[in-house]
Amino acid sequence: MEVTEQGCREMAAKLEKTTEKDPSGVGAIELLKLVLDADVKDKLKILSATKLSKVVVKLSKRDGCDREVRDLAEQVIQKWRRILNAPKASAKNAAPAPAPAPAPSPSSASSGFKSRPVAKTGEPTRDMVRQKLQQVFEAGIAANESRLREHESDTAEMAQEAEQALFDRYCGVDKEYKQRFRSLIFNLRDEKNPDFILSVVSGQTHVNDLATMDIKDMASEEMKRTRSNWVENKKMARAHAATRARTLRRTRAHVHTQACRLRLLAPTRLTFAQALMDSKSYEQYTGKKQQDGILKCPKCKSMKTEYTEVQTRSADEPTTKKCFCNDCNYRWKFC
Template identity: 25%
Template sequence: MDDVVNINKRLTKFLVGEDNDQNGVADAMDRLQKVDMTINILKDTKIGQTIAKLRKHEAELVASKAKDLLKKWKALASRPSDSDIKVDTDAKSEPGIPKPRVSPTTSETSVKETPKRASLPVFNRGGPAFEFIPKGLQEVRATVRRKLKEILDLADEELRGESEIIAVSIEVAMAKEYKMDSARNTNEGKKEYTNKYRQLSFNLKKNAVLRQELLLHTISGDQLIKMTPDELATEERKKEMDQLRDDAFQRARLDWAEANADKINKVCGIKDPRGLFTCGRCKSTNTSNTQQQTRSADEPMTVFVICHDCGKRWKC
């Protein structure tokens, strides 16, 4: 995993323009082809997000290798898990037909070599176990599945292969969370179910990275419905919200003027920071003052002074 982390750092530098060595990046991606990749490594290192961004790179060599990696990893995510492979050792054999013997060594080896996939419901697209809109499904649930598939289909063509399965896994997780599949379902549960769909729909349409993580099985449906608004938002939106929080914090500070005195002086074109008052403690003139009405309206305002060198405060 350490090698994958180092390669991810190298590719990230290439994405932001700190590294322009296309051949070096191509070699790094060739090394990724040789890595025995698993779902857990993809999830922990976030390498899938980086490669997904590189598939649209202007350098054809880099973009081509990125697409090859995505196809390979997508096939990895589509493999059945160990729990999907069952050997019925108790089944009775027909008369005259000997029961096939299973080699313990071969069985153990095959189990060890089968990678574990993300915690998503397993559906067999070709068999009867998977049906996108099964008969008898509530109309609201069927509509949600169709809408989620439409949103997931906004991703690039090479990632759309499992949009139906992912849409079903998300909807099933929502239905379980709000008891839509229970006879005891209430109007309150339906309302919460609908509100959750609106939240996911809004964010998935805007967040291409989140769509990619779902289609690459980095995030499961159960994980998605428990994500906070901050986690669902795009990187740009997260930065905006962080800035809004910081602005609100700054406005609430009582010492904002003192902490930003240099910025205020620079904006106002004040080059000499000397104030009208001299500090009685350190004799500095680097002071500032404010006035507040602390007495009756017909009395003069009280002047509050602070020394920016030693921190002494007084009023006069």
């Protein structure tokens, strides 16, 4: 196999076509042997640019592939890693240089993404948004480099797709477009929410979904739990308030019923003692002297008596007089 850009592209296309026809990938064994025998020293950038390395990594992790295919793909990857780490090993054994070399930038130190300029749109606001998004994506990949060693990302393409999705959703650069961009930048840069930027740069959350994603879905797990607890507490508070309101209504209805029974709502103003007692008990309670009645008690001969008339027989019969003596509490009746 000739390790050129055109040859690597053709090899990647053949591997993809073979695995599409046969999911087990048995037909890719001969192709992988050619890739394994090829001399790729000082040509690793060509493998990354033509996506041949990405196709081989997928074959090594594919569940439906034949065991021999996965082993061959793993051997190819191990060979490439040894070539990639060979300069680092020789540099460790070499004598230290008199002047320390400057520290590489995060974009050049990371081999998991391509750093290239984003495509210009001719509109300053959109170009600025694309540059800011690319910077955020590169910073996220650099912060999670240990987790993304075998993951290749094109930050420029990611930034372009995210900005294009924003532009298509809001049909232009308006107030909502800018507000959505500020919200995205805040959540992507949030140090308290590293899982969100990791999900974006690792591909779990597609960049096209950032334009339509709900703000609540961007929050961290801790914030989601806090918000869920707040909603549950609010529901419980509403339930308690409704219970208290029902209890208060029942209490008011009960008090109103008792007030009606105790004649507190009568036109005449009565004291609380008058409402609780009948007229006779209230007069005894206040010490008011009772007046003489028209009947004499047959027992103690006192005139402090009272009576009530009750119709106990038919309507053409006279009423029955029920009498009571206030001095000796003697009761009698007559017709």
